[in-house]
Amino acid sequence: MDFSWSRGQAKVIVTSLAIIATVALVAGLKSASDFAAPVALGLVVGVVLAPVVNRLSRFGVPRSLSASLALVIAVALLILLVSALGPVLSGLAEQMPKIQREVREWLDEAVRVVRGVDSIGREIEETLSEGGEEAVKQAMPSLVDALWMAPNFAAQSLVFLGTLFFFVLTGEDIYNALPHRAGSLKLADKAVSHYFITVTAINACLGLAVFGAMALLGLPNAMLWGGAAFLLNFVLYLGPIVMLISLLIAGVMNFSGASILLPMLAYLGLNMTEAQFVTPSLVGQQLRLNPLVVFLSILFGLWLWGPIGGVVSLPVLVWAMTLMGKMSATSDKAKVFNSA
Incomplete structure (x- = not known):
C-alpha cells in the first residue's frame, strides 16, 4: 500500500494534527485548572x-x-x-x-x-x-x-x-x-517584568486616588473601593466596566438626584487619565498590542482559569509576542492599555 503524500496533502495533515493537539491542550488545561x-x-x-x-x-x-x-x-x-x-x-x-x-x-x-x-x-x-x-x-x-x-x-x-x-x-x-533561546527568553522576561511592575505601581496609585475621591464624596467603604479599583484594573477593559457599574449602583444606594452619578464619574475621570496618559508614557512604546488581541486573550484567560486566567493572560501574551519578536509599535489608537 502506498502511503506517500504530496506536499499539499502533508501540509493539510500537519495542520489538522496541530489543530487537534491545540484543542486537546486547551481541554487539558481547562480540566486541570486547579x-x-x-x-x-x-x-x-x-x-x-x-x-x-x-x-x-x-x-x-x-x-x-x-x-x-x-x-x-x-x-x-x-x-x-x-x-x-x-x-x-x-x-x-x-x-x-x-x-x-x-x-x-x-x-x-x-x-x-x-x-x-x-x-x-x-x-x-x-x-x-x-x-x-x-x-x-x-x-x-x-x-x-x-x-x-x-x-x-x-x-x-x-x-x-x-x-x-x-x-x-x-x-x-x-x-x-537552552543556549539557542536564552537571550530571547531573558528579553521576554524583561518585557514582562517591566510591564507587570510598572502596571502594579500605576494600579496602586489609581487605587489610592479612587480611595481619596470616594472618601471626599462621602461614599461608604472608600478603602474597599480603592482596593477594588487596584485589583480590577489588572483585567483590562472588563475590570473598569465592572467598577463603573458597581459605582453606579453604590451611587444610587447612597445618594439622591444627580449626585448618584458622582462616584461613577469620578472613577471614570481617574481611569481615563491613567489609561490615556499615565500608563502609555510609563510603560513605553514597545509594549503595544492590538486591542482586539488583548481583549480576546483576557476573555480566553477568564474562561480558562477564571480570575487567575484574567490576570496572567496579558503577561503571557506579552512574553510570547516578545519571544517571537513581534512586539511592535502601533498607532496611538491601538494602545494596549486603553480602558473601555
Whole structure:
C-alpha cells in the first residue's frame, strides 16, 4: 500500500494534527485548572522577578537567598490579599438585602410606568419578597462551602508558592540548558517584568486616588473601593466596566438626584487619565498590542482559569509576542492599555 503524500496533502495533515493537539491542550488545561492555574501564576510571578534576581546574583547574592526572599514576599502578599478580601465579602453580604430592595423598587416602578398595571408590579414584588432571601442565601457561600473551599485554596497556594520558589531558584539553569533561546527568553522576561511592575505601581496609585475621591464624596467603604479599583484594573477593559457599574449602583444606594452619578464619574475621570496618559508614557512604546488581541486573550484567560486566567493572560501574551519578536509599535489608537 502506498502511503506517500504530496506536499499539499502533508501540509493539510500537519495542520489538522496541530489543530487537534491545540484543542486537546486547551481541554487539558481547562480540566486541570486547579493545578495549571496556580502553576501559571507562579511562573508569571517568577518571570517578573527574574531580572531582579539576576541582578542580585551579579552582586553576589546567592540564588537560594533570592528565591527565599521571593517566597516570603509572595506569602506576605497572599496573607494581605486574604485579609483584604474578608471585609469585602462581609460588606457584600451586608449590602445584598439592600441591593435586592433597590432592584425590587426599580422593577416595580418600571412596570407601573410601562404597563400601568399595578397588579403586575405587585406580583413581581411578591416574587422577589418570597424568593429574594433564598436567592441571596444561594449567591453567598455558606460556612460549609467556605470550609470546603479552604483546603482547595490552601493546595493551590502551595502549588503557586512551590512553582515560584523553584523557578526562581533554577531559572538560570533552565535558560542555560537552552543556549539557542536564552537571550530571547531573558528579553521576554524583561518585557514582562517591566510591564507587570510598572502596571502594579500605576494600579496602586489609581487605587489610592479612587480611595481619596470616594472618601471626599462621602461614599461608604472608600478603602474597599480603592482596593477594588487596584485589583480590577489588572483585567483590562472588563475590570473598569465592572467598577463603573458597581459605582453606579453604590451611587444610587447612597445618594439622591444627580449626585448618584458622582462616584461613577469620578472613577471614570481617574481611569481615563491613567489609561490615556499615565500608563502609555510609563510603560513605553514597545509594549503595544492590538486591542482586539488583548481583549480576546483576557476573555480566553477568564474562561480558562477564571480570575487567575484574567490576570496572567496579558503577561503571557506579552512574553510570547516578545519571544517571537513581534512586539511592535502601533498607532496611538491601538494602545494596549486603553480602558473601555
